[in-house]
Amino acid sequence: MAYEAPLPMMRLTLRQAARAARLDGAAAYAETLEELAPAVLEGASRIAREVLSPLNRVGDASGCRLEHGTVRTPPGFRAAYQRFCADGWPSLAAPSAFGGQGLPVLIAAAATEMWGGANLAFAMCPEAASGAIEALAVHASAQLKREYLPQLVSGAWTASMCLTEPQAGSDLSTIRTTAEPDGAEFRLTGRKIFISFGDHDLAENIVHLVLARAPQAPAGAKGLSLFLVPKRLPGAHADNDIRAVGLEHKMGIRASPTCAMTLGEHGGARGYLVGALHGGLECMFTMMNHMRLGVALHSTGLAERARQLALAYAQERRQGRNAAGAQRPIIEHTDVRRMLLSMSVLTQAARALAYGAAATLDAAHGAHLGQAERARAMRRLALLTPLAKAWCSDTAGEVASLGVQVHGGMGYMQDSEISQIFRDSRIGSIYEGTNYIQAQDLIGRRVLRDEGAALEELLEDIAAAARALPAEPVLAGLGERLLAECAALHTMTRRLIAAHSTEPEWSLAVAYPFLQWLGVTAGAWQWALTALEPGPDGAALRALAGFYAAHILPRARACAALVESGAAPILTADPLQPS
């Protein structure tokens, strides 16, 4: 059963996200959305269903191979990638100056969700290119842009992000790869690991964006610079001094080659500085934030796919009998229904949160809004990016696990796609910055640093949606519960800010439950917005919103208690005791 994009829900979510980002009043934006989104989504849905989805199981079973220094992707991937590029999918949101279609990030977001849902391992390749396009468009010199962007935008070349080294994971300050000046260029030497699509046979060239240390650099992460290191040197038609020397065997995303790379075995890989010398971290974060939104979208796609597989299985599989003695599809069993509903409302909450972040990116960077509104969107985006990355990826893991449970023993079999989704979905909470890194970013840089200003703006928006909800029993008290969480989050944030100078360990210790609290509340906010959407499915949507209120939102109370408990339980108890 092939992946099928849930187009009506996606279209509804696009509208909802644009409205939440205050873009519904921007005529040009609203028009683009209304006129182009339906056709783009239709087209994306077709290639997701017909080309990417059928390769998902093949890719998992085959994995990649490293042969004579070249990575071979699974059968069919090369042809699929060619079709993907021929149809113009890599260029959706890319700048038109370099051959892109210049569509809103929000429209591209729906397509990105589809790629992740149909075939995550494949999807990682265009996602990295799209992040590199953004980083280069913002930070690279005019010459580098001219030379590299058109090829990346067409998909003729792909990209990789080379950060991690054996000793440098979450902590990039210990990166040892060096870059020596050589005229206008640099020569890079070092070793990188965990490089997704660091090598492959899908495209003719790979543009590596490499964090390295140039001479006289300040110590730590602030001394890093970003370099563009092509696999093949465009003018010289020669191979550069960078190659894949190993391929990881992973629990999931097995069709995505995770490479160990060496640079400079023969004198140094030629690299070109992107952005300012020693200013690599900022450039890298442009790409990284793009990738984090990508994780949120891909995770939503995985959750959606798990939901589709579980729904199909639950309608087909029969166990137990009804009152008349006839065998019942298991979807009629209350607990299976409960699990399917949990999957549905979590998936939609993740989707709406991720699309909301994408629309906010459009609001922050487009010319659709005035300066104050753009600045507001920028603050909101800084908050939503780590929140969406972490909450959507954790949610995908939960939804996939529920999907396995709906399948019973069948879900544990290697040849059931749900078992692949379960394994594939586990990476989202780890890569592109572990979810704790997101939580630290959220509470440290996005809440404490601006003394809660951006968070309070968000809580006001949430409270406004909550107040607009009707008092219908089917909503299971969503409005009141949501208002209560807003108030509790507000109070707690003020307490954390006040305590920050005297008890800095508190916010650090509860960063993760704080993110979970905000995530489950933001999910309820999205359901409040969905319940307010007019349309023929209104009654069904309000019932789902009520299910979220009754079955998911109560987790907020547990998160609040954890945050409340402070740092003491963590700092007092010792994980090594009793020995």
Added chain:
Amino acid sequence: MAYEAPLPMMRLTLRQAARAARLDGAAAYAETLEELAPAVLEGASRIAREVLSPLNRVGDASGCRLEHGTVRTPPGFRAAYQRFCADGWPSLAAPSAFGGQGLPVLIAAAATEMWGGANLAFAMCPEAASGAIEALAVHASAQLKREYLPQLVSGAWTASMCLTEPQAGSDLSTIRTTAEPDGAEFRLTGRKIFISFGDHDLAENIVHLVLARAPQAPAGAKGLSLFLVPKRLPGAHADNDIRAVGLEHKMGIRASPTCAMTLGEHGGARGYLVGALHGGLECMFTMMNHMRLGVALHSTGLAERARQLALAYAQERRQGRNAAGAQRPIIEHTDVRRMLLSMSVLTQAARALAYGAAATLDAAHGAHLGQAERARAMRRLALLTPLAKAWCSDTAGEVASLGVQVHGGMGYMQDSEISQIFRDSRIGSIYEGTNYIQAQDLIGRRVLRDEGAALEELLEDIAAAARALPAEPVLAGLGERLLAECAALHTMTRRLIAAHSTEPEWSLAVAYPFLQWLGVTAGAWQWALTALEPGPDGAALRALAGFYAAHILPRARACAALVESGAAPILTADPLQPS
């Protein structure tokens, strides 16, 4: 790094479990525990570390193969099994009349945890035999016992439980395998799937316990009978008409052969009735309840193993710097510490709950207590078995996932043992009755049917432990929180019972969150008991109990809200809408 049994915590938990099952006053039992347990645990720990653990990765990588109708286990498994039998491990708790050592189930429980933690796939083989021993000892004829029990007890023969058929999973009423009388024997014909260790090369014979339908049987599950169907007919030295025709490829427990079996391709497999004709379900449940306790213990072992791997990794892996600029092991990062502590307290709660069920089994079946106390233990056991099966297996999944997270990207690599534990641990919530089946059993048969009597006895015990706790800040309010949960569970149970005749869908709809509520509360109860244990580690244990109170027990509030919300949100919302 080999599995290492946490002997001090295990010994403490044995004492705690015996006391909770009111067996500490039974002199003979207490003496056996004190005199024999340390040596048995030492011995078991040695073979777990030296023999079983080193084969865990090998088994996962190799899996099993079906060659010419015979299953080949991974390299080393046969020799390990021979050593396992030579050392007498299959016979620990088996009846002495048939060559067993007749030890308390409680002592055997600690060993079972070790087998699961060191090598779950291997552990499933002796566990099935041990369940078959119990079922045959209780239900089989004297002749069958004479012929089969000594061989099972020595480990020379193993056993399998043949229930599932393609159309009959959770619902056994649709079993189609037939048993035709043939003199004193039966001839069985049918097809079974998902049969763990249905075939293998570890032992010379396999004793299959097969659910089948005899002529003139009443319809449904109540018409099933249980048959002993040996792979080889002992007297005739000939193969019986049952064989493995397929082997599943699974996400985990890959060294455990999951077989598709056919019976009766050549006229019918010879089978011998166990228990009463059409009384198979009762016999099967003797074995099934044994296996459910086994899942709880194995799950605890997996959680413990995940904890060991994560602790070791977190002490070795360095990221980030301390105030003095030195690189820090990640265990010093607050969030890693938080995850490790969560793993520790969840693992210990699971252990104590599972051991508690094992001790209750001793109390129910031994001659250590008077009749009223035995009857009380029987009621308690009926409550604890589904609770421990479901809660411990869900908990193992959570702890394993936390273990992956502590490992970061390394945890996602196929060659890290934690990634295997993550996959292996996912089966526990599915097999031996899915966790919803457990939840239904708990609320339907164990709570509603006796109008809450057994549950109220349990809640009284929990409240007594809560009241005995000192009012130390380090306990983070464990006592009061636990008393509050007891009161809330009591009130809710009364409401569910009162509503059962008018709103039967309520308890059905919330069976699973109800089980989770009781599980997290029972875990806190166990930590209260642990905090009350005297000993040199008292302060460390009380700090861990406080961590459980602050970080785990608050989930009870979310579960309570779900139960409170009733059936309406589940029955009103439609998982198929909007389409």
